[in-house]
Amino acid sequence: xxxAVIVFxxxxxxRDLAVAIRDVTGREPxxxxxxxxxxxxxxxxxxxxxxxxYGDYLRSGAMAARSPIMRAIADxxxxxxxxxxICNGFQVLTEAGLLPGxxxxxxxxxxxxxDVSLTVETSQSIFTNRYSAGEGIRIPVAHHDGNYQADxxxxxxxxxxxxxxxxxxEEVNGSARSIAGVINETGNVLGMMPHxxxxxxxxxxxxxxxxxFEGLLEAVA
Amino acid sequence: MKTRVxxxxxxxxxxxxxxxxxxxxxxxxxxxxxxxxxxxxxxxxLEDGVAEADIDAMCRKLLANTVIENYRIERGS
Numbered sequence: 001x002x003x004a005v006i007v008f009x010x011x012x013x014x015r016d017l018a019v020a021i022r023d024v025t026g027r028e029p030x031x032x033x034x035x036x037x038x039x040x041x042x043x044x045x046x047x048x049x050x051x052x053x054y055g056d057y058l059r060s061g062a063m064a065a066r067s068p069i070m071r072a073i074a075d076x077x078x079x080x081x082x083x084x085x086i087c088n089g090f091q092v093l094t095e096a097g098l099l100p101g102x103x104x105x106x107x108x109x110x111x112x113x114x115d116v117s118l119t120v121e122t123s124q125s126i127f128t129n130r131y132s133a134g135e136g137i138r139i140p141v142a143h144h145d146g147n148y149q150a151d152x153x154x155x156x157x158x159x160x161x162x163x164x165x166x167x168x169x170e171e172v173n174g175s176a177r178s179i180a181g182v183i184n185e186t187g188n189v190l191g192m193m194p195h196x197x198x199x200x201x202x203x204x205x206x207x208x209x210x211x212x213f214e215g216l217l218e219a220v221a
Numbered sequence: 222m223k224t225r226v227x228x229x230x231x232x233x234x235x236x237x238x239x240x241x242x243x244x245x246x247x248x249x250x251x252x253x254x255x256x257x258x259x260x261x262x263x264x265x266x267l268e269d270g271v272a273e274a275d276i277d278a279m280c281r282k283l284l285a286n287t288v289i290e291n292y293r294i295e296r297g298s
Binding site for chain 1: 235282283288
């Protein structure tokens, strides 16, 4: 099973994400430049990193979502390959239509860069099976556009179908219903604003993020 | 030919930037401003013969995010 980390111009968490995946899988992920049109043949996990692709021009993630590699990612996602988008990666996935909703400017207008408390909303997903539903965890965020918005019907559907993966347990950015991470209809695409790849070992202040990667690896192995 | 695309937030969508501008206007002593909404103006210089449908597709596929935004096309002469 190969993993791939997609690299856009302006990505800046791609190396952290690659280290996290390598730590857990024992294998170096392929670093795939956004101009590529194909993913590794035996692709088993696709990760879209944080950063500021295209300098957040037009809208965060808007230009990256129209990159050549996104067609291959949409195809793979359609075949059930797990896709994880963190921070800018989440913005790219919503802009690409692989996840519902949109991420707008933080309600307070400030860039928010700190540890935040989250509640894990479901353990019934390939991404959250190592957590307990209702569990509180702390994970860093670092974003300007993390204010998740969707129409009420979409929000109701996400909640009703157990597709809200994480919620903020404190006020962070004005997100509708405090949503911090959502899963697609078929359960194989997760987008989240917090950075689990920054909490992989105790030297980083905790391992609350590591379980996401471990659970995911177990699910796809 | 110049064509302008106006991108605005949909009605129910909270506009934090518009709110901040509103507060700043009040801070400068301007009264009578009920609300402020901030949007984008995108100017396209198009070759003659680009169809209306193509401009509409540009808006839907890239220029506006129709989850949260509306757009209006103003064709130049």
